[in-house]
Amino acid sequence: MESFLTLLLLLICVNAIEADCPDNWIKHSGQCYLFVDHTMLDWNDALNFCKNFESELAEVQTSIEENFLAQHVRQLGKGNGFWLGGSDIILEGEWMWMTSKTLLSMGYTAWMPGEPNNEGNNEHCLEIKWNSFLWNDTPCDQQRHFICERESRPGGDVVG
């Protein structure tokens, strides 16, 4: 009986550790990521989709995070890019992570060579490209896959 209870306790603990992120989300460096590759939305709708799941469009802080995202985008092998949470919609050329309100120029960036080029004066949203895994500015009304990000919450999603 005692060993049964120990086992039960162990299982509950293991479940709590694994439940930091919701089902289908991938945990990485204390964050949870959802790669939405089954549908494409414009940038605003993608952000709202993420918000419905208590998350935001992904913001990339380090090369480690970029490499993690790149690895998954490569694996998914889609023919379209994925939205990230950056935009220069407020002031042309001033790229900002729209949730944390931090300037991209203050931190790590992974622009494609030659980007952002604001083609047609209408490219204000940030995508990670499907083939190079680097960043491009593209029109916000384009349909793209997207990546949601939220903090992992230890035990926060344990249902039972």
Ligand code: GN1
């Ligand atoms: C071009 O060639 P493609 O589709 O990967 C352009 C980007 C634009 C994009 C708009 C080198 O990218 O800057 O945002 O079209 N790349 C170059 O769809 O001009």
Ligand code: CA
């Ligand atoms: Ca561009």
